[in-house]
Amino acid sequence: MVLNVLGISAFYHDSAAALIRDGEIIAAAQEERFSRQKGDPRFPSTAIDYCLREGGLASGDLDYVVFYEKPLVKFERLLETYLAYVPKGFQAFRKALPVWASSKLHLAREIKAGLGSEFRGQLLFSDHHESHAASAFFPSPFEEAAILTVDAVGEWATSSIGHGKGNRLQLLQELRFPHSLGMLYSAFTYYTGFQVNSGEYKLMGLAPYGNPRFVDEIFNRIVKIMEDGSLWLDMSYFNYCQGLTMTSEKFHDLFGGPPRLPESFITQKEMDLAASVQKVCEEVVLRAARYTSRLTGATNLVMAGGVALNCVANGRLLREGPFDQIWIQPAAGDAGGALGSALLVWHHVLNKPRKVNPQDSQKGSFLGPAFSNDDIGLFLDAVGAEYAYYSDESELLSRVARLLSQDKVIGWFQGRMEFGPRALGSRSILGDARSARMQQTMNLKIKFRESFRPFAPCVLKEFVHEYFDMRPDENSPYMLFVAPLREQHRRQLTSAEVTQMQDPDLRVRVSIPRSALPAVTHVDFSARIQTIDPDRHGRLYRLMRQFYEITGCPVIVNTSLTYVVNRSCARSKTLFTALWPPR
Ligand SMILES: [Fe+2]
Numbered sequence: 001m002v003l004n005v006l007g008i009s010a011f012y013h014d015s016a017a018a019l020i021r022d023g024e025i026i027a028a029a030q031e032e033r034f035s036r037q038k039g040d041p042r043f044p045s046t047a048i049d050y051c052l053r054e055g056g057l058a059s060g061d062l063d064y065v066v067f068y069e070k071p072l073v074k075f076e077r078l079l080e081t082y083l084a085y086v087p088k089g090f091q092a093f094r095k096a097l098p099v100w101a102s103s104k105l106h107l108a109r110e111i112k113a114g115l116g117s118e119f120r121g122q123l124l125f126s127d128h129h130e131s132h133a134a135s136a137f138f139p140s141p142f143e144e145a146a147i148l149t150v151d152a153v154g155e156w157a158t159s160s161i162g163h164g165k166g167n168r169l170q171l172l173q174e175l176r177f178p179h180s181l182g183m184l185y186s187a188f189t190y191y192t193g194f195q196v197n198s199g200e201y202k203l204m205g206l207a208p209y210g211n212p213r214f215v216d217e218i219f220n221r222i223v224k225i226m227e228d229g230s231l232w233l234d235m236s237y238f239n240y241c242q243g244l245t246m247t248s249e250k251f252h253d254l255f256g257g258p259p260r261l262p263e264s265f266i267t268q269k270e271m272d273l274a275a276s277v278q279k280v281c282e283e284v285v286l287r288a289a290r291y292t293s294r295l296t297g298a299t300n301l302v303m304a305g306g307v308a309l310n311c312v313a314n315g316r317l318l319r320e321g322p323f324d325q326i327w328i329q330p331a332a333g334d335a336g337g338a339l340g341s342a343l344l345v346w347h348h349v350l351n352k353p354r355k356v357n358p359q360d361s362q363k364g365s366f367l368g369p370a371f372s373n374d375d376i377g378l379f380l381d382a383v384g385a386e387y388a389y390y391s392d393e394s395e396l397l398s399r400v401a402r403l404l405s406q407d408k409v410i411g412w413f414q415g416r417m418e419f420g421p422r423a424l425g426s427r428s429i430l431g432d433a434r435s436a437r438m439q440q441t442m443n444l445k446i447k448f449r450e451s452f453r454p455f456a457p458c459v460l461k462e463f464v465h466e467y468f469d470m471r472p473d474e475n476s477p478y479m480l481f482v483a484p485l486r487e488q489h490r491r492q493l494t495s496a497e498v499t500q501m502q503d504p505d506l507r508v509r510v511s512i513p514r515s516a517l518p519a520v521t522h523v524d525f526s527a528r529i530q531t532i533d534p535d536r537h538g539r540l541y542r543l544m545r546q547f548y549e550i551t552g553c554p555v556i557v558n559t560s561l562t563y564v565v566n567r568s569c570a571r572s573k574t575l576f577t578a579l580w581p582p583r
Contacts, residue, residue: 128154229288368417
């Protein structure tokens with residue numbers, strides 16, 4: 001008998017749904033991709049509808065629905081935290097209580113209402129960090145692995161260490177709230193004027209501009225880290241237990257003033273703070289990984305939780321050991337909990353065996369909806385776009401590769417949407433990484449923003465070791481590892497450029513070419529790499545091979561296709577060419 005399990009994450013941030021059938025991942029998507037509300041926390045009705053549609057199911061066909069965490073345990077944490085800080089925490093508690101009273105404490109009722117009366121299956125709840133751990137281990141290419149999950153907080157746990165073998169995983173140790181690496185990083189995200197829960201990657205991208213001069217201050221005053229990677233935070237520097245902000249006055253006094261106002265000018269102080277907390281984060285992750293290795297004896301590591309999206313720390317872990325191989329869940333944040341909880345039901349509750357795929361079972365993370373040529377044609381007609389249809393893929397790829405080599409920017413929309421925060425080649429904007437103007441052109445004319453961060457490179461897998469400090473057998477198909485560009489591709493700055501590198505405007509600094517691949521090289525020569533291979537990436541791989549034939553360059557720019565295609569941009573000769581039927 002075929003069994004269908006639906007996993008759900010919701011009501012905090014990154015709501016998502018994931019469907020597995022007989023242990024195979026059928027579909028997974030975040031609600032934000034349908035609602036266009038970034039980090040949408042609402043019940044993921046549209047994502048669930050999509051998963052059911054993809055599986056050819058109605059909610060009455062679901063055998064199990066599982067929620068990614070245990071709301072009552074989470075409420076206990078909220079209550080105990082409030083009591084520990086009483087009367088200071090009253091404001092925060094008063095804000096949170098109505099939401100809990102009206103919906104979060106009655107999640108079973110809410111979920112059943114969302115699924116409709118046809119749903120007759122079982123409703124289960126898994127543990128937050130166990131869901132993260134399952135999302136990392138079960139789809140991984142390893143029969144056995146150490147597990148490390150690190151985020152802001154689940155029910156009580158803020159990070160956990162575990163071990164997975166075959167179809168079982170076990171969490172062995174955990175660090176508990178309020179001591180949390182994710183919270184520490186988010187506190188600095190808040191203080192430097194970025195959005196908590198979504199701006200952390202901007203802080204990571206800001207770090208290479210800074211001097212980590214606050215590291216000692218952070219270690220001496222705010223955080224103590226132990227040899228095993230666990231940490232203790234001095235809570236007098238924070239306000240997230242009792243207040244509505246992340247940091248306290250004492251934190252502000254320590255770093256010389258109030259938090260930077262969002263969108264205001266970024267000063268050297270913010271850059272130095274970013275560099276400092278990034279160093280601290282890397283140190284904690286490296287220590288935790290070494291301890292995990294000693295504790296489990298495993299030679300491979302899997303990771304999940306929001307901190308596992310810190311690809312600079314991941315890159316160091318890959319280069320500095322102690323693990324032979326590392327696999328990270330691409331939807332490492334709470335969206336991935338939907339997938340993990342569904343896999344937990346399959347392997348733990350139902351005790352079904354696990355078939356290990358040597359590549360991995362995540363299917364390139366292309367788990368979202370695809371559109372037919374007819375759908376796309378209708379849309380393009382409706383917005384009055386100029387377009388051409390290619391029935392021959394080689395003709396299409398040859399045209400696109402040539403356009404890329406001529407410094408044109410391509411909107412690359414094909415196949416199934418990615419699950420996870422990164423554009424991996426299905427909903428991407430592509431460009432020539434060799435172009436010195438590409439970073440600015442893409443930001444200002446296409447993404448309608450200005451940014452101090454370079455774009456990420458896609459590199460043909462067979463060339464990754466020639467361009468970046470990675471081994472030929474290492475890959476990064478989910479853009480989760482940062483690696484330095486090799487020396488031979490770097491460029492010596494002129495004395496005028498060295499002076500320009502002191503410019504307070506970061507856009508000036510990022511526009512100075514650092515290498516033969518200026519659009520994708522950060523000021524410290526690092527790059528957030530996506531390796532492209534023929535099995536996972538099919539058409540994108542074939543496109544890049546064509547581009548390589550023309551240019552001799554196996555690297556292109558890949559950034560997310562996030563802007564809304566509307567009538568005006570369709571008329572501005574933006575080119576839509578990705579009209580080949582799905583693989
Ligand atoms: Fe989490």
